[in-house]
Amino acid sequence: MKYTIGTRGSKLALAQAEFVRGRLSQAYPEDKFELQIIKTKGDRIVDKPLHEIGDKGVFVKEIEEKILSGEVQIGVHSMKDMPSRPASGLMFAKAWKREDPRDVLILREKERLEDLPEGAVIGTGSRRREYQIKHLRPDLRVVNIRGNVDTRLRKMEEEKLDGIVLAAAGLHRLSMQDKITQYLEPEEMIPAPAQGILALEIREGEEKLKAMLDALSHEETAAAALGERSFLQEMGASCHLPVGAVLRKEGEEMFCLRAMFGNESGSRQAYASVSGREPEELAREAAREIRSQLAGTVVLVGAGPGDPGLITVKGLQEIREADCIVYDRLAAPELLEEAKAGCEKIYVGKASSNHTMKQGEINRLLVQKSMEYEKTVRLKGGDVYVFGRGGEEGMFLRAHGVPFQVVPGISSCIAGPAYGGIPITHRGKALGFHVVTAHDRNDELADINFQAMADSKETCVFLMGLSKVGEIAGKLKEAGMAGSTQIAVISQATTPEQRTCVSDLDHIAEKVIREGLISPALIVVGEVVSLREELNFLENRPLSGKRYLVPKIGEKPTRLKKLLENQGASVDEVQVGVIEHVKPAFVLQNLKEGD
Numbered sequence: 299m300k301y302t303i304g305t306r307g308s309k310l311a312l313a314q315a316e317f318v319r320g321r322l323s324q325a326y327p328e329d330k331f332e333l334q335i336i337k338t339k340g341d342r343i344v345d346k347p348l349h350e351i352g353d354k355g356v357f358v359k360e361i362e363e364k365i366l367s368g369e370v371q372i373g374v375h376s377m378k379d380m381p382s383r384p385a386s387g388l389m390f391a392k393a394w395k396r397e398d399p400r401d402v403l404i405l406r407e408k409e410r411l412e413d414l415p416e417g418a419v420i421g422t423g424s425r426r427r428e429y430q431i432k433h434l435r436p437d438l439r440v441v442n443i444r445g446n447v448d449t450r451l452r453k454m455e456e457e458k459l460d461g462i463v464l465a466a467a468g469l470h471r472l473s474m475q476d477k478i479t480q481y482l483e484p485e486e487m488i489p490a491p492a493q494g495i496l497a498l499e500i501r502e503g504e505e506k507l508k509a510m511l512d513a514l515s516h517e518e519t520a521a522a523a524l525g526e527r528s529f530l531q532e533m534g535a536s537c538h539l540p541v542g543a544v545l546r547k548e549g550e551e552m553f554c555l556r557a558m559f560g561n562e563s564g565s566r567q568a569y570a571s572v573s574g575r576e577p578e579e580l581a582r583e584a585a586r587e588i589r590s591q592l593a594g595t596v597v598l599v600g601a602g603p604g605d606p607g608l609i610t611v612k613g614l615q616e617i618r619e620a621d622c623i624v625y626d627r628l629a630a631p632e633l634l635e636e637a638k639a640g641c642e643k644i645y646v647g648k649a650s651s652n653h654t655m656k657q658g659e660i661n662r663l664l665v666q667k668s669m670e671y672e673k674t675v676r677l678k679g680g681d682v683y684v685f686g687r688g689g690e691e692g693m694f695l696r697a698h699g700v701p702f703q704v705v706p707g708i709s710s711c712i713a714g715p716a717y718g719g720i721p722i723t724h725r726g727k728a729l730g731f732h733v734v735t736a737h738d739r740n741d742e743l744a745d746i747n748f749q750a751m752a753d754s755k756e757t758c759v760f761l762m763g764l765s766k767v768g769e770i771a772g773k774l775k776e777a778g779m780a781g782s783t784q785i786a787v788i789s790q791a792t793t794p795e796q797r798t799c800v801s802d803l804d805h806i807a808e809k810v811i812r813e814g815l816i817s818p819a820l821i822v823v824g825e826v827v828s829l830r831e832e833l834n835f836l837e838n839r840p841l842s843g844k845r846y847l848v849p850k851i852g853e854k855p856t857r858l859k860k861l862l863e864n865q866g867a868s869v870d871e872v873q874v875g876v877i878e879h880v881k882p883a884f885v886l887q888n889l890k891e892g893d
């Protein structure tokens with residue numbers, strides 16, 4: 299068989315591909331292996347630092363396309379340039395023995411790092427190297443250089459840099475060991491994940507070729523590739539954040555993983571070193587350890603049911619201090635305006651059937667943002683825990699080493715009825731209450747103990763039940779409740795759009811449809827519903843249901859807004875002017891002289 303090996307055209311890439319070809323030809327003398335040079339986007343852009351070009355993958359995409367089309371059978375890349383997963387339709391062979399994973403210093407005049415004079419200048423294109431060099435020698439100045447080994451060596455001479463940092467692997471493969479001044483041990487400088495490891499990429503399903511390549515693999519390197527790249531994935535780091543990891547054997551079947559991570563500006567960095575048997579478990583442990591040193595706090599804040607005034611004092615304070623707010627559909631938009639300038643606001647949706655972001659993704663997002671910011675607020679409608687999945691978020695954060703706090707909120711299950719004029723308990727009418735969700739995981743009517751509800755003299759509140767109100771009424775009657783039992787549905791409770799529909803179990807379904815109530819809505823069943831006639835304070839105010847647009851000058855809310863709102867109106871303000879202080883055109887002296 300003849301196999302074509304795809305590679306970039308740089309000297310180093312060619313050396314790597316040539317190495318692969320050499321080993322394959324030796325192992326499989328009956329087959330033919332030849333190289334094909336492919337130009338990638340990363341090769342075309344040479345004037346920018348890597349973290350500005352964007353994604354990982356800039357050195358691989360064009361090669362992958364040729365493997366997929368069948369023109370090339372084996373792609374050879376540096377594993378550290380690869381995205382965490384192979385592109386769809388492709389797979390990696392097991393890793394071969396790695397080259398030296400260490401970083402090295404090439405110094406122009408001196409022998410060792412510690413010999414460099416104060417303020418000496420070091421060139422590197424990698425922030426991982428930059429941060430760690432500065433960790434070792436805070437006085438050094440680091441300048442950005444890019445390009446291949448020859449270019450960097452030339453720049454060092456031309457620009458009179460005191461030294462540069464490179465990967466040992468590249469220099470070894472180019473037989474340029476003699477240029478190396480000093481090897482930096484992983485204890486001093488943690489290399490990039492998978493540094494010195496080649497990625498051999500082939501088309502999915504090419505089992506025979508995979509077996510040929512796997513036969514030449516190296517156990518320890520395969521473990522290192524798995525552990526180091528799992529760490530990268532754990533940190534969710536695209537190549538713009540500095541991340542390092544190196545896994546080495548430490549006795550019989552034991553590994554040690556050293557890892558580092560830094561934030562965007564380099565103001566915060568953390569290092570971890572963990573030992574154990576399972577590379578992936580070590581990656582998780584190191585990530586947890588690093589997060590526990592670096593992560594900011596995530597605060598789960600209950601935003602209240604809709605009326606922005608129903609946030610707690612503490613919740614509002616957290617919003618004002620937040621560097622990032624992750625919010626969902628039920629959180630009042632006005633609350634976001636309280637955030638400080640520059641706060642990143644991320645909408646994660648959740649209209650019941652149309653989830654913008656899955657819960658798992660939200661959990662991971664929170665962990666990721668905690669590594670970027672001092673304070674991330676997770677703003678959730680109503681209370682954090684009342685059918686809010688706040689528990690899952692807290693557990694995920696804890697398991698990942700991220701500290702979190704909870705600020706409870708006023709739940710719609712209490713506030714909704716109250717704003718609808720219905721007290722959830724009342725002497726002589728309801729001794730307590732049930733609050734249940736009407737939906738189960740599969741969007742079916744949840745397995746609710748209707749019998750217990752029917753047998754008790756307690757108020758029943760159903761959340762997430764608007765579309766099932768007929769079914770709920772039916773089940774309550776089956777369990778023995780009278781068809782004349784009072785029931786209310788309150789839609790968009792505590793907002794200016796609040797609407798309440800009152801009926802009895804026999805007629806509620808039909809009435810809800812007739813009146814066109816929309817979600818979010820909650821259902822209240824029980825004798826307390828009848829108290830609405832006396833306790834409704836909201837929907838029968840003079841301006842209830844009316845909406846006003848109020849122009850204002852300056853940023854402060856107007857008094858008119860308050861007055862209108864007190865009468866039940868909903869008010870939007872538009873700022874149409876600013877107030878500026880002007881210097882008067884006269885001076886005190888003139889004033890004294892004038893009359």
Ligand code: SAH
Nearest residue numbers: 680681684686709710761762791818819820
């Ligand atoms: N954690 C929230 C509940 C989330 S479950 C809380 O404590 O309020 C979402 C359900 O809450 C909705 O389907 C609806 O039944 C109810 N809900 C939330 N806000 C509401 C509102 N303003 N008016 C009526 N129902 C509301």
